[in-house]
Amino acid sequence: MEVGCLVAPAEDWVARTAGLVRAEGERRHPGVPPTCASGISPSGPVHLGNLRELMVPHLVADEVRRGGAPCRHILSWDDYDRLRRVPAGFPAEFAEHIGRPLSAVPDPCGQHPNWAEHFKDPLRESLARLGVRVTEISQTQMYTSGAYAAQIVTAMRRRADIGAVLARYRTRRDGTAPDGTAPDGTAPDGTAPDGTAPDDDGPQTAVYYPFRPYCAVCGRDDTTVTGFDDETTEISYTCACGARPGPTPIAQVAGKLAWKVDWPMRWAYERVTFEPAGVDHSSPGSSFTVGAELVSEIFGGEMPLHFGYSFVGAPGAAKLSGSAGGAPTPADALEIFEPPLVRWLYARRRPEQAITLAFDAEVGRVYDEWDALGRRVADGKADAAAQAVFARAAGTSDGPLPVTPRPLPFRTLASVADITAGDQVQILRILRDLTAEEPVTSLAEVRPRLDCAQAWVNEYVPPADRTQVRDTPDVETLAALPAAERDAVKLLTEGMAADWSQAGLTTLLYGIPKLQLGLPITTPPTPELKARQRTWFILLYQLLIGKDTGPRLPTLLLALGQDRVRALLSAH
Ligand SMILES: [Zn+2]
Numbered sequence: 001m002e003v004g005c006l007v008a009p010a011e012d013w014v015a016r017t018a019g020l021v022r023a024e025g026e027r028r029h030p031g032v033p034p035t036c037a038s039g040i041s042p043s044g045p046v047h048l049g050n051l052r053e054l055m056v057p058h059l060v061a062d063e064v065r066r067g068g069a070p071c072r073h074i075l076s077w078d079d080y081d082r083l084r085r086v087p088a089g090f091p092a093e094f095a096e097h098i099g100r101p102l103s104a105v106p107d108p109c110g111q112h113p114n115w116a117e118h119f120k121d122p123l124r125e126s127l128a129r130l131g132v133r134v135t136e137i138s139q140t141q142m143y144t145s146g147a148y149a150a151q152i153v154t155a156m157r158r159r160a161d162i163g164a165v166l167a168r169y170r171t172r173r174d175g176t177a178p179d180g181t182a183p184d185g186t187a188p189d190g191t192a193p194d195g196t197a198p199d200d201d202g203p204q205t206a207v208y209y210p211f212r213p214y215c216a217v218c219g220r221d222d223t224t225v226t227g228f229d230d231e232t233t234e235i236s237y238t239c240a241c242g243a244r245p246g247p248t249p250i251a252q253v254a255g256k257l258a259w260k261v262d263w264p265m266r267w268a269y270e271r272v273t274f275e276p277a278g279v280d281h282s283s284p285g286s287s288f289t290v291g292a293e294l295v296s297e298i299f300g301g302e303m304p305l306h307f308g309y310s311f312v313g314a315p316g317a318a319k320l321s322g323s324a325g326g327a328p329t330p331a332d333a334l335e336i337f338e339p340p341l342v343r344w345l346y347a348r349r350r351p352e353q354a355i356t357l358a359f360d361a362e363v364g365r366v367y368d369e370w371d372a373l374g375r376r377v378a379d380g381k382a383d384a385a386a387q388a389v390f391a392r393a394a395g396t397s398d399g400p401l402p403v404t405p406r407p408l409p410f411r412t413l414a415s416v417a418d419i420t421a422g423d424q425v426q427i428l429r430i431l432r433d434l435t436a437e438e439p440v441t442s443l444a445e446v447r448p449r450l451d452c453a454q455a456w457v458n459e460y461v462p463p464a465d466r467t468q469v470r471d472t473p474d475v476e477t478l479a480a481l482p483a484a485e486r487d488a489v490k491l492l493t494e495g496m497a498a499d500w501s502q503a504g505l506t507t508l509l510y511g512i513p514k515l516q517l518g519l520p521i522t523t524p525p526t527p528e529l530k531a532r533q534r535t536w537f538i539l540l541y542q543l544l545i546g547k548d549t550g551p552r553l554p555t556l557l558l559a560l561g562q563d564r565v566r567a568l569l570s571a572h
Pocket residue numbers: 107108109110111112117118
C-alpha cells in the first residue's frame with residue numbers, strides 16, 4: 001500500500017488542518033517547522049480517553065510530513081504537577097506524597113526512576129506500536145533547569161495584570177471552575193491538566209501570585225507566597241509544614257506557574273502552532289480563553305490554532321481478570337486491536353464526533369469493517385476520502401505499520417481460539433482445514449491477529465458465552481429425537497466426509513433441510529426453509545455444546561473433527 005502520496009478532499013479535517021498548520025507556521029516563524037502539541041499528566045495510568053490528545057495532533061503533524069515538510073509533534077509531560085491523589089489500586093501510603101511533584105514521588109513498582117516515569121513507560125510503548133513519533137518534553141526538566149526563569153520573573157512582575165485577566169473570567173464560585181473542571185481539578189474526561197485546584201489559578205487575596213513554590217523543607221506545594229521583590233526577584237513564602245524561608249531569588253526556588261498561566265507561557269516558549277484540547281477546555285472562562293489573552297499580553301506569543309475534540313467511549317472494556325482496575329489504557333486496546341485498527345478508529349471520525357472503542361462482541365464487527373475497507377482500497381473501489389483514512393491508519397510518513405500476513409476474519413480466529421482453548425496444534429489444524437484452497441502453513445501467517453483474538457476471548461468473553469464442548473453425547477435427547485431430526489443427524493454424519501471443508505460443510509448444513517423436503521441442495525432460501533434451518537442448527541448446537549448458539553457450525557465441526565462429531569451425535 002502506497003502511503004506516501006494522496007490527495008485528500010477539501011472537507012477532510014486532517015488535510016485541512018495540516019494545510020492551516022503549514023501556512024500559519026510559515027506566517028508566524030518563517031523557515032521554522034510548525035509545532036503540534038500534546039500534553040499528558042503522568043499522575044496515574046494514562047487511559048485510552050487520553051489517546052485522542054495524542055492522535056489528533058499526530059494525524060495533523062504526520063499529514064504535514066507526508067506532504068514533504070518537516071513538522072514537530074511535542075509531547076509535554078506534565079510531570080512537574082503535584083500528586084493530587086493516589087489513584088485506585090495503589091497503596092494508601094503514597095498519600096504522604098500528595099502535594100509533591102509527580103517526578104519526586106517514588107516509583108510504585110521499584111523499576112522506574114519515579115512515579116511519573118512509571119506511567120510514562122506504558123504509553124511510550126503504545127505510541128511506538130502505533131507509529132506515533134513525538135518529541136518528549138519533561139516539564140520537570142524544563143522547570144528545574146531554569147529554562148523558564150525569565151518567563152517566571154515576567155509573570156511575577158506582571159502579577160496584577162494576570163490577576164485582572166483571571167478575575168475577568170472568574171464568574172462562578174459554586175465549586176466548579178469556569179472551564180467545568182471539578183474542585184479537585186479533574187477535567188470531565190478524567191484528565192487533570194495539573195494538580196492545582198482551580199482556586200489556585202485565581203486571585204484569592206489582595207495580591208495574586210501566579211507562581212506556587214514547592215517547599216524547600218517538605219517538598220510539597222502547600223505554600224503561600226507572602227512577597228515578591230520586582231527588583232531583586234526575591235520571593236518569600238510560608239508552608240503548611242511550618243517552614244518560613246527568608247527572601248530567596250526565585251530562580252533558586254522550586255515551583256511552577258499556575259496552570260492557566262503555565263499553559264500560555266509554554267505556547268509562546270515552544271511556538272506551538274496547533275494544540276487541540278477536550279471540548280470542555282474551550283468554553284468561556286476555560287484555560288483556553290484565559291490563555292488566549294495571557295499568551296500575547298504577557299508572553300509575547302500567539303494563541304495556537306485549536307479546536308475541541310470529543311470523548312472516547314469503551315463499552316465492555318472491563319477485563320474479566322480485573323487486573324487493570326478501571327478505565328482501559330492504549331495498551332489494553334492494542335492487546336485486542338492491531339495498531340492500524342486503533343489508528344483507524346481515531347482517523348475516521350471528525351474531532352467533534354465521539355469515538356467508541358468497543359471491547360465487547362462489537363470487536364468482530366470492527367475488524368470486518370476494517371477488512372472490507374482494505375479490500376475496497378486494494379480493488380481501487382474506495383473513494384478518495386476512504387483511501388485517505390485508510391492510508392493514515394495503515395501507516396505513517398515513516399512507512400507502513402506491520403500487518404497480519406493472512407488477515408483471516410477476527411470472528412473466525414476468535415471462534416477457533418475459543419473452541420480449542422488456545423491449543424496451538426489444534427488451532428493450526430483447524431485453520432488449515434478452514435483454508436483448504438490455500439492452506440495456512442504456520443501460525444506466524446495469522447499473527448498478530450490470532451493473538452488479539454486469543455486475548456479477546458480470554459479477557460473479554462464471559463465464561464458463560466464461551467464454548468464448552470460436551471464430554472459425552474446427550475443420550476437422552478438423542479434417544480428421544482423424532483424421526484425427521486434423527487434423519488437430519490444421519491444425513492450429516494454420513495455426508496460430512498464427502499467434502500470436509502468450510503465450504504462443503506456450509507453447503508451440507510444448510511442443505512439438509514432442503515434434502516428432507518425433497519428439494520435440490522441448491523434451492524434458494526425461502527422463509528419456511530430458513531425457519532427449518534434455524535431449528536436444525538439449534539438442535540446441533542444443543543447436541544454438541546449444550547447451548548442454542550455458538551461459533552459458526554462449519555467452524556465448530558472442523559474444530560471437533562469427524563470422529564468427535566460422530567461420537568457426540570450417536571446415542572451409543
Ligand atoms: Zn514503576
